[in-house]
Amino acid sequence: MNALAEAFRLIITLDPDLFEILWLSIRVSLIALVIAAVIGLPLGTWLAITRFPGRKFCILLLNALMGMPPVVVGLIVYLLLSRSGPLGWLGLLYTPSAMIIAQVVLITPIIAALSNQVIENLHQEYSDTFYSMGITGRRAVVAYLVDARYALTTCILAGFGRAIAEVGAVIIVGGNIDHVTRVMTTAIALETSKGNLTLALALGTVLLTLSLLVNALVIGVREYAAERQYA
Amino acid sequence: MPSSIMPIRICDLRLTKGERAVLGGVDLTIDKSGITVIMGPNGAGKTLLLRCLHGLIRPDQGQITLGHLRVADSRDQQAMVFQQPVLLRRTALQNLAFAAPVIAKSRPQRLIEALESVHLADRAHQPARMLSGGEQQRLALARALLGKPALLLLDEATASLDPASVLVIESLVKAQSAQGTKVILVSHDQGQARRLADDVVFMSDGQVAEQSPANQFFASPRTPVAKAYLAGEILL
Numbered sequence: 001m002n003a004l005a006e007a008f009r010l011i012i013t014l015d016p017d018l019f020e021i022l023w024l025s026i027r028v029s030l031i032a033l034v035i036a037a038v039i040g041l042p043l044g045t046w047l048a049i050t051r052f053p054g055r056k057f058c059i060l061l062l063n064a065l066m067g068m069p070p071v072v073v074g075l076i077v078y079l080l081l082s083r084s085g086p087l088g089w090l091g092l093l094y095t096p097s098a099m100i101i102a103q104v105v106l107i108t109p110i111i112a113a114l115s116n117q118v119i120e121n122l123h124q125e126y127s128d129t130f131y132s133m134g135i136t137g138r139r140a141v142v143a144y145l146v147d148a149r150y151a152l153t154t155c156i157l158a159g160f161g162r163a164i165a166e167v168g169a170v171i172i173v174g175g176n177i178d179h180v181t182r183v184m185t186t187a188i189a190l191e192t193s194k195g196n197l198t199l200a201l202a203l204g205t206v207l208l209t210l211s212l213l214v215n216a217l218v219i220g221v222r223e224y225a226a227e228r229q230y231a
Numbered sequence: 232m233p234s235s236i237m238p239i240r241i242c243d244l245r246l247t248k249g250e251r252a253v254l255g256g257v258d259l260t261i262d263k264s265g266i267t268v269i270m271g272p273n274g275a276g277k278t279l280l281l282r283c284l285h286g287l288i289r290p291d292q293g294q295i296t297l298g299h300l301r302v303a304d305s306r307d308q309q310a311m312v313f314q315q316p317v318l319l320r321r322t323a324l325q326n327l328a329f330a331a332p333v334i335a336k337s338r339p340q341r342l343i344e345a346l347e348s349v350h351l352a353d354r355a356h357q358p359a360r361m362l363s364g365g366e367q368q369r370l371a372l373a374r375a376l377l378g379k380p381a382l383l384l385l386d387e388a389t390a391s392l393d394p395a396s397v398l399v400i401e402s403l404v405k406a407q408s409a410q411g412t413k414v415i416l417v418s419h420d421q422g423q424a425r426r427l428a429d430d431v432v433f434m435s436d437g438q439v440a441e442q443s444p445a446n447q448f449f450a451s452p453r454t455p456v457a458k459a460y461l462a463g464e465i466l467l
Contacts, residue, residue: 126317128317132309132311132313133374134307228358
């Protein structure tokens, strides 16, 4: 109980250590999210509206990658970025950049697979009408992205939720170095193992609040769209 | 109004789905302007024929020419209104602007006029999908007419709509036809066919059973199947 009270004191007094970790977590996840969205949204859209041999396999692969264990992603990124790895010369291991890369690898398939389903549904609905209206290529893609904006926003938020709560991959490639690569999840793991429940609880509370906020946003966006028949 | 799509000739059009010949060698020439209504029981191939005409379905065999044009080359002269209107997730006005971006930039007032023509000017800024079924179909028709098509195809466009919407759509279709647009309309509604048709194409079992001027068709259909259909007998 004392630990919980102390945890709230850290949050209320804007403890610098706590907010440094919080800020790094949000920064890493947001940058990863932007990169993953830039890759994932067009990829999902392209797979939804083009037809080529092997397309179904690509979608199957994308769906399978959604469930990829974070520690495996961490291991792969670690092997790529380690000194003897193919990208070792970049010197990114144990930096926030390495954590961003790991999170991008983790959440790009989520955003791509979810957006693929959204755009595929829209494509089925719109394709005859677009054909009739002579809408093709870039105009069609832009129309899909605009009309699916609310559904795609929930896909992106789902990606953010996964990124911010991720621990396995970032602890492997980030190393959980104090003031450098320590984010909320890795700090919680470390502080709990040390028996320092105060900071762990404070971070856990913030993480839980963030997670709730993201989920509330997802529900809010869905309801907003449904109420206005934009869903 | 351009008439380069006339006459419309369909030669030996065949389409098979699975084992079944859904279009079994359709031969048809439509050389008169005005409104042609395609009638026939369910599964007769009416909608498939319309979709082939519009280029939405490629037949297994046969040829369609519109004037001297092939279907693919006549796309920009055609417009189609489907049974279920598909509208973008935007306002009514934005739906029209999307369909006609050049008009939207140069003469935005024309979009409002198009909405007025289907009695939807007061709904301009409402999300299109919040409109009633009849209003959505009227908007779809206004959108189809924006490009001043030479050929307007309607696939049971008024099925299950309220009488007011049916009236608006029929008036607009008649007005469009009077301006020179060739209209081909698929309908199960005999009353509507009597009100609109200049000539009737009756289809049965994937083939054209009869093609006649409307008065003649309704007064004395030549084929037993058309007689039975008009008498309201169930055709299987």
